[in-house]
Amino acid sequence: MRDDTVNNEWGAFVAKHRWSVLLGILTFLIVLDAFDGRLAWLDSASMIAMSLLFLGVVGAIERRTWLRAMMATPVLLWFALVLINEFSSSRNVDIWLFYMSAVLLFGCMITSFRQLFAPVHSEYERLSSGIFGYMLLAMIWGLIYWRIEISNPGAFNLPDGTNATRAPFVYYSMITMTTVGYGEITPAASLPRTLAGLQAIAGTMFVAIFIGRIVGRLK
Secondary structure (H helix, E strand, C coil), X not given: CHHHHHHHHHHHHHHHCHHHHHHHHHHHHHHHHCCCCCCCCXXXXXXXXHHHHHHHHHHHCCCCCXXXXXXXXXXHHHHHHHHHHHHCCCHHHHHHHHHHHHHHHHHHHHHHHHCCCCCCCCHHHHHHHHHHHHHHHHHHHXXXXXXXXXXXXXXXXXXXXXXXXXXXXXXXXXXHHCCCCCCCCEECCHHHHHHHHHHHHHHHHHHHHHXXXXXXXHC
């Protein structure tokens, strides 16, 4: 009986603070990238965290809506690919996992953006969903930069000794989106330069809309 009570309390907590929990999972995923190649269990932890993220976002969508139906289908495909990947070392499966994760991350971003204008039980949750969307946008752009560098080596000027892993490009994406621009990583080709400019504009606009929405709701 006590276990049921604890489970019910935990379920109620997650339901009430779902976007805060999702923000914590996303932050965990970004931090894991910093240890890429150094920890044996990193890939498994990333896969589990990513799966929890997708499930959590689907659960956060209102029931019987087109967005939930659209998100549920690729999530099922994601888990099918994860299972196949456990029993197969084919590179094709890894490629499909990457593209499926890109589709799902984009869907997660749209879902979080909708929370800025949807009714919520707590403005704190609206704030968490906005930060989640902002960080997710940076992560998606970082994955795009990473794939560009893999497909076209030399598309970015990287510091000596920097490997073409996800972490440097997610970092570059975050400092570009916040318009910090330290300069140790720079785009060397036309496509990444254009994307970096668009990201800086998108990041600035998001912050303006986000702050305006939060302030407007508090009045």
